[in-house]
Amino acid sequence: MKITMTTAHIFIATSLDGFIARPDGDIDWLLQRDDSTEDHGYSAFISDKDLIVMGRGTYEKVLTFDTWPYDLPVLVISEQLADTPVPEALMGKLRFSNRAPKDVMEELAEQGVRRVYVDGGQLVQSFLREGLITDMLITIVPVLIGSGRPLFGSLPQDIDLQLVSSHSFPSGLVQSSYRLTP
Numbered sequence: 685m686k687i688t689m690t691t692a693h694i695f696i697a698t699s700l701d702g703f704i705a706r707p708d709g710d711i712d713w714l715l716q717r718d719d720s721t722e723d724h725g726y727s728a729f730i731s732d733k734d735l736i737v738m739g740r741g742t743y744e745k746v747l748t749f750d751t752w753p754y755d756l757p758v759l760v761i762s763e764q765l766a767d768t769p770v771p772e773a774l775m776g777k778l779r780f781s782n783r784a785p786k787d788v789m790e791e792l793a794e795q796g797v798r799r800v801y802v803d804g805g806q807l808v809q810s811f812l813r814e815g816l817i818t819d820m821l822i823t824i825v826p827v828l829i830g831s832g833r834p835l836f837g838s839l840p841q842d843i844d845l846q847l848v849s850s851h852s853f854p855s856g857l858v859q860s861s862y863r864l865t866p
Contacts, residue, residue: 687765690793692737692802692811694820695729695856696835703832704805709745713827719855729821734797737788739804740765741833761807775802785811794833809837819848819863826856 686790697714697753698704705711738746746753758778766782767807787806792800802811811817822835848861 688793688798690789690797690800691818692800692816693729693733693818693835694790694802694808694822695726695742696803696808696827697823698835699825699827699829699832701828701830702834702836703829704835705741705745705833706829707832709741709833711745711831714825717855717857719853719857720841722855722858723856724823724853724859725821726753730801733801734801735759735804736801737807738802739807739847741806742804756801759788759792761785764825764854768805775782783815784814789816805833806837808835812843813839819861820845821859821861823857823859824825826858 696704699713706713733756736756736758738758738760740760743758743760743765744763752774754777760778760780763782765780768780769778770778773845783791785794789800802808804818808817844865845862846865848863850858850860852858
């Protein structure tokens with residue numbers, strides 16, 4: 685039986701200077717620019733995903749929201765959280781793992797998971813370094829925040845991208861879709 689490989693996809697926003705959050709994890713600069721009259725494509729993006737894979741920092745940020753925002757199952761990759769219990773309110777919605785991204789993707793493929801949404805700066809960087817990302821939808825927010833948590837980090841080699849599309853919104857956001865080229 686041939687196992688189809690799981691593919692990893694990114695949907696994320698950054699400041700114009702390349703940060704996904706302030707140094708303390710705050711995303712106020714992003715939330716205050718959210719325009720409910722604009723469709724930035726999240727619903728369309730998430731509609732064909734089977735699972736969300738996120739890092740600890742993203743998970744901890746999401747826990748501060750009023751409600752759990754995800755309908756899909758979530759896998760949090762974290763050395764620190766791997767042996768901790770899942771909060772009771774999230775039982776059946778969430779699990780923790782301390783496995784490396786490549787191992788996680790192989791395990792998900794064996795479980796029949798086909799397409800995953802990868803979220804979180806350090807996790808995105810890890811997936812990119814291991815060549816596991818298929819495509820990225822990046823929204824640039826027209827603000828400079830000066831410092832923070834970068835979307836991209838050091839890489840062992842260049843990663844070539846093909847621009848698939850780019851779209852600007854009346855709010856000033858610019859969204860570009862990239863496919864990673866082998």
